[in-house]
Amino acid sequence: MKTADPELMRAINRLNVLDTIRRHGPIARVEISERTQLSTTTVSAITASLLDDGLILPRHEGDIRNEAARGRPRVMLELNPDAARVVGAKIAANRLVFVVTDFRGDVLSKLTLPIRIDRQPIGVIADLVEDGVRRCVVDAGLSLEDVDTVCLGLPGVIEHRTGHIRSSPIFRDTNVDFASEMTARLNTPTIVESDAHAITLAHHWFGKARDLEDMVLISLEQTLGLGVLHDNQLFRGAGGLSHNLGDLVLGMGPRGIVRLSSQAGESEILGEQPASGRFAEAIRLGRGMTHAQALIKAEDNTLIGAAIRAGEAVGVAIANIVTLFAPPRVILVGSSLALGEPFLDSLRNAYALAIPPSLKGVAELVFDDSTDDFWAQGAAAVALYELYESPWNTTGPAL
Structure with missing residues (x-):
């Protein structure tokens, strides 16, 4: 039986230890061993190397100046921000x-x-x-x-x-x-x-998926994007390809293939508005969705209809993704969320109808207004x- 490449295994273990310190530090070596399921000897060797490289720092818990204190101070490890x-x-x-x-x-x-x-x-x-x-x-x-x-x-x-x-x-x-x-x-x-x-990755490191090793994110902006996190790593296609969710095929129509972008893309949602005036200027400046939100509140029926159709298409797409991956959480971000209740309500309703009964309640839908920063x-x-x-x-x- 062929064994794993020792250098590759060392690199994988090293990354695992470093990422565990990032996520849970300051953390003791024994806890690193428990979380990574690596031996204490392996963890000690890896952390010694990380200390030598200046990537992590020790932090002593307890008063090292008090000689009367029992035991040695506990050494915790954390990332070196200046590395x-x-x-x-x-x-x-x-x-x-x-x-x-x-x-x-x-x-x-x-x-x-x-x-x-x-x-x-x-x-x-x-x-x-x-x-x-x-x-x-x-x-x-x-x-x-x-x-x-x-x-x-x-x-x-x-x-x-x-x-x-x-x-x-x-x-x-x-x-x-x-x-x-x-x-x-x-x-x-x-x-x-x-x-x-x-x-x-921002949500996995700093946001609403910090507690998860697996999740799915859908971005609803000028393009429709998909991020899949599995076992703390981004899933990429051949050659490291990203996924353009807008290219997802929803079915066949009178004009041929119906893709998600043709139903829920930003240009499709805003496309039925007049090509001149304030709305056109808002689109040119990248504020089309914000202006659309104001028009929806003013009961613009054309935009409300477009938002409902887009929400239905995205809801069906999410159900398909959950059927494939069964993630515990699906996070939705992007400018299309500004369309408000017509979009969000139709999305939720379509998702509830399309998700298989065996997977109901598996995935939590989370809507997040992430800043550009x-x-x-x-x-x-x-x-x-x-x-x-x-x-x-x-x-x-x-x-």
């Missing part, structure tokens, strides 16, 4: 949002640039992203030399392993090697990731997770 610095970004059609975080994911600085970039030439977009990264880093009192990794979260179909953006509503072109472009500009390793994956912090978490996976020495990550 690394990363930049995370949410790149949207009408705004760029950046954060700089420390090794724990705590935000050191943040920056929002309300600039419309969709359909601009690649060089123009790269210029704006570069300027935003540099400004946010300076605001944190750092230089780019102090930053270990940058992660850019974008909508669309992203090939994480190669850094290629297969398609995105932001870019005119397809199959753009944006990671290489930004790495060369910043002289810093740069990752591109699906914004849906970024916000999924939180999405960017999720991109930073993607960068940090890759650093956690990397071999380190006393001079930093060996990327």
Whole structure:
């Protein structure tokens, strides 16, 4: 029988220990052993290496100055916030949002640039992203030399392993090697990731899935994205591909294939409104859903109908996803939530009708109004997770 690669097993165990310290620290070695099901000898060896690399710090519980105290002070371990610095970004059609975080994911600085970039030439977009990264880093009192990794979260179909953006509503072109472009500009390793994956990891690390090892997230923005977390890790397709939920087929119609985006995409929901006037201006500025919310409150029947149809389609899609994965929690985020009760009520009703009886009550639906900063912090978490996976020495990550 073929045994596992020892180096791979050591790397997996090391990541498991480091992530356990991140999630539960300050934590004692014996508790790390219990949570990871690794032997105390293995945990001691790994934590000694992490201490040597400066990735974790010891914290002594008890008064070490009191010689009369019984026993030795308990040594707890926690992440060293100064071990690394990363930049995370949410790149949207009408705004760029950046954060700089420390090794724990705590935000050191943040920056929002309300600039419309969709359909601009690649060089123009790269210029704006570069300027935003540099400004946010300076605001944190750092230089780019102090930053270990940058992660850019974008909508669309992203090939994480190669850094290629297969398609995105932001870019005119397809199959753009944006990671290489930004790495060369910043002289810093740069990752591109699906914004849906970024916000999924944000909720796992800092938000409404901190208590879970498995969950599903659905983002309802300009594109419809899907994030699947399994055993504390993001599930990606071949080549690290992200999932464009909008491409999900709901059935056949008179005009052929009916995809989720044709029923619940932002452009579909807003598309029946007049192409001029205040509403058109709101859409151009990226505030279409906010303006739609006001019109729904004013009982605009056209928008109410579009919101109900979108909610029904999303509810059926969620039922299909729960049927496949049976997650304990489904988190929904994004601008479409601003449509309010017509959208949310129809979503819940369609989900209740479509979910198989055997799976009723399995998944909790959670609706969250995540801020742009939180999405960017999720991109930073993607960068940090890759650093956690990397071999380190006393001079930093060996990327």
